[in-house]
Every structure is written in C-alpha cells, then in structure tokens.
Amino acid sequence: MNITDNGFAATRRLILQGASLVALVGFGNPLLGLAPALAAANDKYPEDAFKAKSDADAVKALYGKTAEPSDKVKLDAPEIAENGAVVPVSVTTDLADVTSISFLVADNPNALAASYRIPAGTLPSVANRLKMAKTSNVIAIVEAGGKLYSATKEVKVTVGGCGG
Amino acid sequence: MASSIRVRATSSGETTEVQALIQHPMDSGFIKDAKGETIPPHFIQELTFEYDGKAVFVADWGAAVSKDPYVKFSFKGGKKGDDLKVSWVDNKGMSDTTTAKIQ
Numbered sequence: 132m133n134i135t136d137n138g139f140a141a142t143r144r145l146i147l148q149g150a151s152l153v154a155l156v157g158f159g160n161p162l163l164g165l166a167p168a169l170a171a172a173n174d175k176y177p178e179d180a181f182k183a184k185s186d187a188d189a190v191k192a193l194y195g196k197t198a199e200p201s202d203k204v205k206l207d208a209p210e211i212a213e214n215g216a217v218v219p220v221s222v223t224t225d226l227a228d229v230t231s232i233s234f235l236v237a238d239n240p241n242a243l244a245a246s247y248r249i250p251a252g253t254l255p256s257v258a259n260r261l262k263m264a265k266t267s268n269v270i271a272i273v274e275a276g277g278k279l280y281s282a283t284k285e286v287k288v289t290v291g292g293c294g295g
Numbered sequence: 296m297a298s299s300i301r302v303r304a305t306s307s308g309e310t311t312e313v314q315a316l317i318q319h320p321m322d323s324g325f326i327k328d329a330k331g332e333t334i335p336p337h338f339i340q341e342l343t344f345e346y347d348g349k350a351v352f353v354a355d356w357g358a359a360v361s362k363d364p365y366v367k368f369s370f371k372g373g374k375k376g377d378d379l380k381v382s383w384v385d386n387k388g389m390s391d392t393t394t395a396k397i398q
Contacts, residue, residue, distance in 0.1 A: 181358075240323075241359065244357055245355065247355070250349070250350060250351060252370055252372065253370040257368050258367040258368075259364065259366045259367070260364065262321075262358075262360070
C-alpha cells in the first residue's frame with residue numbers, strides 16, 4: 132500500500148511541477164516579448180548603448196537587431212578630417228516611416244556617438260559634428276518601418292579628437 | 296545669464312529648418328588636462344525640440360559629440376512667429392531651456 136501511495140504522490144508532484152512550469156512559461160513569454168518592444172520605443176536615454184564598446188554591441192543594445200547596408204541611406208562625411216575633434220557628419224534618406232537615426236564611430240572608445248528620435252512629421256535628415264579618436268569607419272543607422280538600414284564611410288583622421 | 300542655446304528656426308511655408316548651437320564642453324572623460332589628470336566626463340545626454348506641445352526632434356548624445364555641439368534638422372509645419380522650445384540635460388543633471396520664434 133505504502134509503495135503505491137508514494138508512487139501516486141510522486142506522480143502527482145511531478146504533474147504539479149509540470150503545471151507550474153507551464154504556467155511560468157506562459158506568463159514569461161508575453162513579458163519577454165514586451166522587453167524588446169519597450170527598448171524600441173526609445174523614450175529613455177539609452178545608457179547601455181552609449182557604454183557599449185563596439186558598433187555591433189551598441190546597435191544591439193539600442194535596437195535589439197542588426198542593420199543591413201542600404202544605398203537609400205546617404206551618409207555624408209569628409210574623406211579626410213584634419214581635426215578629429217570636429218568632424219561634420221550628416222545623413223539623409225528617402226526611406227519611408229523613419230523613426231530614428233543614429234551615428235556610430237566604429238573605432239572610438241564607445242562606438243555610439245548620437246541617436247536621434249524622429250517623430251512622424253519630422254524629415255529623416257540630420258546633420259551634426261562628431262569627435263573621432265582616429266581613422267575609422269563612420270556608420271549611420273536608419274530605423275524605418277521597424278527595420279534597420281545602414282551606410283558606412285571611412286574617414287581618415289590626421290589629428291585625433293580623443294586623448295590628443 | 297545668457298542662454299547656452301542659440302537656435303535659428305526658419306519656415307519655408309511647408310517645412311521649418313532648425314539649426315542649434317549649444318555652448319557645452321562635451322568632455323568625453325578620455326582627455327587629460329595639463330597636469331595629466333583625467334577630465335571627468337561632462338556631456339549633454341538629451342536635447343529636445345518641442346513645437347506646439349509636441350516633441351519634433353529628440354537627440355540622445357554620447358561623449359563623442361563635438362564640443363559646443365551643432366545639430367540641424369527639419370520638420371513639416373511650423374508657422375512664422377510660433378514658438379520652438381529647446382532644452383537639454385547633461386550627465387551631471389545640469390540643464391538649460393530656451394524658446395525661439397520661428398522666422
């Protein structure tokens with residue numbers, strides 16, 4: 132009798148454990164699904180993205196996905212920057228539904244330089260001036276219709292803007 | 296005290312072009328001073344442009360934006376004589392705000 136009782140209890144326990152696991156997973160999924168959506172909403176200063184060292188990590192921290200190169204992203208930066216402390220960089224695109232534009236300098240200590248939120252009604256075109264520690268690729272990321280597009284250009288720096 | 300923000304907003308009828316120049320050291324935290332001591336990071340993190348109670352452009356900046364930063368963008372709408380509000384907050388919690396008339 133005892134043996135069958137124990138067996139029953141054990142099975143029962145297993146079933147309960149299984150049920151609670153299912154419940155956890157059931158609750159977990161929508162929460163997990165929510166996290167990237169919140170990150171993409173971009174309504175807070177993206178501290179982690181600015182602390183990321185590499186351009187790939189910064190893009191991942193900022194958008195949670197990767198970008199594909201596109202000739203629709205027009206990145207304008209000088210071939211040679213004599214002063215790395217002030218490098219004029221601008222981007223414009225004819226992609227529709229642009230929600231954000233970001234600038235990265237791949238070989239800076241922290242790759243992400245600036246990220247701009249573009250509400251509906253604002254044109255997808257931004258000009259700014261960045262610091263470059265040394266010769267590096269400059270990357271522009273455009274978020275349009277929930278997808279990421281990029282353009283890259285190498286800028287040669289003769290005098291660095293970081294650490295001098 | 297004079298505002299740290301200089302902004303020019305020009306309406307062409309359909310769109311308004313905005314150029315802003317802000318006085319700020321934008322210290323990256325990677326540069327040493329003459330004594331060899333690291334200058335702590337001090338840079339603007341968030342710059343917001345508001346028109347008609349709505350944000351038309353928000354910049355999130357890191358330390359790699361140049362000293363005395365400059366930015367240019369355009370938005371649809373915006374009437375001559377209307378106000379454009381510009382404000383920034385830096386990593387030390389300092390901030391400044393100004394309001395410019397669209398020309």
